[in-house]
Amino acid sequence: MERNLLFPQVGGFVHGGDYNPDQWLDRPDILKEDIRMMKKAGINSATLGVFSWSVYEPEEGVFHFDWLQEIMDNLYEEGIYTVLATPSGARPAWLDEKYPEAMRVDRNGVRNHHNGRHNHCMSSPVYREKTALLDRKLAERFGKHPGLILWHISNEFGGECYCPLCAARFQEYLAEKYDHDIDKLNHAWWTTFWSHRYSDFKQIEPPFTNGEHSIMGLNLDWKRFTTYNMNDFMKSEIAVLKKITPGVPVTTNFMKLYDGLDYRVMAKELDVISWDSYPKFHNDGESLYDTFGEAAFDHAVMRSMKKDKPFMLMESTPDLVNWHPYNKLKRPGIHLLSCLHAIACGSDTVQYFQWRKGRGSFEQFHGAVVDHLGTDDTRVFQEVSRVGSVLKQIGPAAGSVVKAEAALLFDWDNRWAIADMPGLANESKNYEKTCMDTYKEFLKLGVELDVISSGDNFADYKVLVAPMLYLVKKGMGDKLKSFVENGGQLLATYLTGYVDEDLLCYLGGFPGDGLTELFGVVREEIDTLYKTDRNQVCFIDGTCAQVNDYAEILRVKDAKVLASYQEDFYQGTPAVTNKQYGKGCAYYVGARIGQEAMQNLYINMLHAAGMEQKSLPVGVEFHVRSREGNQYQFYLNVTEEEAVISGVKGMDLVSGKTVNDTLVLPAYTAAVVEI
Numbered sequence: 316m317e318r319n320l321l322f323p324q325v326g327g328f329v330h331g332g333d334y335n336p337d338q339w340l341d342r343p344d345i346l347k348e349d350i351r352m353m354k355k356a357g358i359n360s361a362t363l364g365v366f367s368w369s370v371y372e373p374e375e376g377v378f379h380f381d382w383l384q385e386i387m388d389n390l391y392e393e394g395i396y397t398v399l400a401t402p403s404g405a406r407p408a409w410l411d412e413k414y415p416e417a418m419r420v421d422r423n424g425v426r427n428h429h430n431g432r433h434n435h436c437m438s439s440p441v442y443r444e445k446t447a448l449l450d451r452k453l454a455e456r457f458g459k460h461p462g463l464i465l466w467h468i469s470n471e472f473g474g475e476c477y478c479p480l481c482a483a484r485f486q487e488y489l490a491e492k493y494d495h496d497i498d499k500l501n502h503a504w505w506t507t508f509w510s511h512r513y514s515d516f517k518q519i520e521p522p523f524t525n526g527e528h529s530i531m532g533l534n535l536d537w538k539r540f541t542t543y544n545m546n547d548f549m550k551s552e553i554a555v556l557k558k559i560t561p562g563v564p565v566t567t568n569f570m571k572l573y574d575g576l577d578y579r580v581m582a583k584e585l586d587v588i589s590w591d592s593y594p595k596f597h598n599d600g601e602s603l604y605d606t607f608g609e610a611a612f613d614h615a616v617m618r619s620m621k622k623d624k625p626f627m628l629m630e631s632t633p634d635l636v637n638w639h640p641y642n643k644l645k646r647p648g649i650h651l652l653s654c655l656h657a658i659a660c661g662s663d664t665v666q667y668f669q670w671r672k673g674r675g676s677f678e679q680f681h682g683a684v685v686d687h688l689g690t691d692d693t694r695v696f697q698e699v700s701r702v703g704s705v706l707k708q709i710g711p712a713a714g715s716v717v718k719a720e721a722a723l724l725f726d727w728d729n730r731w732a733i734a735d736m737p738g739l740a741n742e743s744k745n746y747e748k749t750c751m752d753t754y755k756e757f758l759k760l761g762v763e764l765d766v767i768s769s770g771d772n773f774a775d776y777k778v779l780v781a782p783m784l785y786l787v788k789k790g791m792g793d794k795l796k797s798f799v800e801n802g803g804q805l806l807a808t809y810l811t812g813y814v815d816e817d818l819l820c821y822l823g824g825f826p827g828d829g830l831t832e833l834f835g836v837v838r839e840e841i842d843t844l845y846k847t848d849r850n851q852v853c854f855i856d857g858t859c860a861q862v863n864d865y866a867e868i869l870r871v872k873d874a875k876v877l878a879s880y881q882e883d884f885y886q887g888t889p890a891v892t893n894k895q896y897g898k899g900c901a902y903y904v905g906a907r908i909g910q911e912a913m914q915n916l917y918i919n920m921l922h923a924a925g926m927e928q929k930s931l932p933v934g935v936e937f938h939v940r941s942r943e944g945n946q947y948q949f950y951l952n953v954t955e956e957e958a959v960i961s962g963v964k965g966m967d968l969v970s971g972k973t974v975n976d977t978l979v980l981p982a983y984t985a986a987v988v989e990i
Contacts, residue, residue, distance in 0.1 A: 318714035319942065321587060321625055321663045322464045325396055327710035328658065330703050331360030332667030332684070333630065336386050337370040339671075345689075346386070349671065350393050352691050356684060357703015360396045362629075362666065363387070364453075365470050366432070368402035372449060374409055380456050391462030399453065399463055401552055403446045404470035405432035410445060417442040420478035422524045433473050437548040438480040450555040458560035466556050467629075468549055468567040471591065473575050475541045477521045488540045490516045503817040504532035531735055531818045538731045542577040550584055568629040571613050572747055574734075577727035579768050582620040590617045591630035591668070592657065597643045604934045604953045607656060608755040611936065612766065614660035615754065616725065618717060619765040622775075625663035625716060628654075632682035633667055634695045642680075648983035650698045651705060652951060655969075655985040658709070659938035659949030661717040665702060709968040709987045712947040715940040719763040720926055721778035725750050726768050732786045732818055733810070740843050743864040749782045749808075749907075756914045761929025761937040762921060773798040777924035780806045780917075787812040787821075792828035799833060800897030804920035807834065808904045809841065809867045834903040835874030835894040842866045842885070851881040852890040852908055860912035866890070867905035874903065878912075891916070932958040935980070948988040952980035965990035 322329060331353075339345045353361070363386065364371070372378050387397050411418055411429040417439045418427045427434055435442050457463055475481075493499040497513055506512045511530060513519055522528040522537050553565050564586035569578050571590070582588055594610045597603065617626045633650050635642045645653070654665045669678070671685040684699050685691075733746045750766075757764050757780075765776070769791055773779060779798060784807055792812075799805050812826025821827020824837040831837050843865060844850070850862040854877055868885045871892060878891035893902045900923060902916055921928055929937055934954035940947045948965070952958040963978040965988040978986055 319624065320714040321627070322396070324464055325359055327713045328706040329360045329396075329627070329664035329666065330706050331358050331395070331398070331664075332362060332670055333365055334361040334363055334670040335366070335673065336363070337367050337382065338673055340370075340382055345671075346389075348689075349685070350389060350395070352685060352696070353395055353670070354393055355691055356696065356700045357707065358395060358670075360398060360464070360664075360666070361390055361670065362398040362400060362467060364402055365400040365467065366402060366405045367400075368405065368449065369407040371402065371453075372407065375413065378449075378452055380452070383457070387457065387460055387462050391460070395462070396464045397460070397462045398465045398467050399457060400467035401446070401450050401453065401469055401556075403435065403450075403468075403552060406435060406442075410442075414439075414441045414445075416478070416480065417445075419474065419476040420481075422475075422477055422522075424477060424523055426478070433471065436476045436478055436480060437544045438476065438478070438484045443548065443551055446552060447555050450552055451559065454556050454559035458556075458563065463563060465587075466560070466563055466565040467589075468552050468565055471568055471570050472545050472549065472581070473570065473573060475537075475575065477523060481544065482521055484544060485521055485537065485540050486516045486519055488543060489519060489536060492536070503819070504530050505819060506530065531732070531737075534735050535728070535731055535818060538575075539577070539728075541575065542580050542727075545576055546581050546584065549581060553584060566627065566629070569617065572616065574730070579620060579727065579770075585621075587624065587627055588617050588620045589627035589629035589664075592628055593630075593632060593636050593639075594653070595639055595641075595643075596645055596649055596653070598641065603649075605755070607653075607936060607951070607953045608758055609751055610653070610656065611660055611758060611938075612751045612754040614657060614662065615764060616766040618661040619722075619767050619771075622765065623716065625661055625714065627664040627666070628657040628662040629664070629666050630668040631657070631666065633684055633699050634682040637678060637681040646983075647694070647698070650695075651702050652953070652983050652985055654702045655705070655709075655949065655987070656936070656951055658706075658712070659936070659940070659951060659985075659987075661940065663713050665706065667699075705969055708971070709947075711945070711968065711989060712940055712987060715942045715945065715947055717763055717765075717938065717940055719765040720776055720924075721757065721762055721780070721921075722765040722767045722771075722773070722776045723750060723754055724769060724779065724781040724784060725766050726784075726786065728816070729769075729784060729786045732814065733783065736785065739841070739865065743843075745864075746783050752910060753780055753782050753913070756910050756917060758936060759914070759931070760917065760921070761931050762926065763938060769794075773803065774801075776803065777926055778804045778920050781811065782808050783810045784808075785810045785813050786816065786818070787814070787826065787828050787830065788816040789828060792830045792833065795830065795901075796833050796896065799899035799901050802898035804900055804902075804924045805833075806902040806904065806916060806920060809838075809865050809906060811903075831872065833894070833896055834892065834901050835872045836889070836892055836903050836905070837870045837872065838867045838905070839870055840868040842868065842883075850883055850906075852878040852906055852912075853881055854878040854891070854912070854915075858912065858915070860908040862890075862906045862908055864907045866907075869903075869905045877902075880906070930962075932960065934958065935960065946990050948990060949985065950978060950980060950988070951985040952982060955982045957981050963988055
């Protein structure tokens, strides 16, 4: 049966990471030793050239590629494939000296000096020209190299630019969006308020620190424009490579829930999704199980952008990073567990930043497979080697995918709108945390959630959860109605459907866009609670839950009341409802209540949808990857205690043993059961 591998040349899971041989060109002994140790560690891929521009082109128009040719040849001879990056994430000093327009302008209107990385202006014609030239030369020289399996576009795109070029492009973007009709923009942004109307698109500036940032529509459109502009720059790089090497896939590495760019827009241009995962393992604020749960949510966000294929864990660390508030070592066993966790959530790669620690500069103490000690007998090297061995053992699972029947709605537009909303309490909005907490509750039930956008197809799912869906685009109401009418189970919460895509409030009652009909309730007011405020909701079965942060006062139209408030002037009014709508059911939770009460609602929805939940010991995660005819069940014990799971049958690919009903997992271990 066809396995649909991301990289058929490799033949299974990819194990590798960022390799910077250009830092060691004066040490051929080290370069030779690197390849020996890579083979020992089970490394089959190396990412090259991420920050190599100044070595490729030490002065304008003078290109040096022979060193890269030799490195790629030597790697390929030993069965190690290359992910080749375009180096546009960090420019050489000569370029900034000659072409200062390539440097960004900050929110204060000040041009940056040459510094750091990700400091390029996305609109700069000369920077696009220089990038395209170098990309073309790389593609012409290495596009047919037998070791090349993937183009890696730039690195961790991010930031924004307020220069005159970007300001003018922003004006053009707005003119196109609003049909060159300034009155349409004025209406969408509600600029009559405070007499902020525009008479020409050329009057509009980006939201400078000392400029206009009191118009919510402007702020949101600037965020959208920044994504558009960055995506357009990325597309310009991709176009060069695709013209010369159409058969080589492309990716770029995303960064967790990065706030500055809507990754779902950029994902459409990529052949495969990849991202960089650096959880804060062993921190003081949460359990290790919670840390893994948040990482699972992040993996699900990335996986859900292209559900028909695995994603790539492009960067991780085998031990520690150098930029967390506290840079804690991974404890023994956690590295293998975190790698199998990424695989369980849908990745077909485990890759690191970095292979070997550099001697100097900003990342000299960032974790790596090979320490400054330079030997292969360290604890970290041995744990990485163990990962290499296990990835071969579970190789049959490569190419399989996660197929979730439930989903959570998470929109970048919505998170931007909530963060910028002048209301509620800034410190307790917590949209991202609320979504993660919801995901974790389903994880405890052994139920996988995709994390999707409002623009995705809901028909693939039986259960849909939409926390704090403040921004509801016009037409979304009909889409949700159709989902429920056709048998779907839907749950929405407080703050749903207040504004449209222009951030204009819906009239006629919240939730807007027809959702009052779907849920059978109308929100009259929303109360923001201090930490010292106390209220409860009690359900009709007698159970009660604490209310925190937010409580909506609801008017019930034709919904069933499941729970009511117990305190304050709205005592006795409805807090949680549901309504049968067609073949399905729509739940509305008007207050932020404890997760135990929420889990009971989720269980009811899963039962109504005919979906099974799994009985798991506390601290055990369960994920499933499958393809037609094969299923791979991942059990991960994220605790210090032995875990026993019953009802498991099949072959554990990690241990090589057959499991017949009872699976025993020691602390910090995982099993991959093929059935």
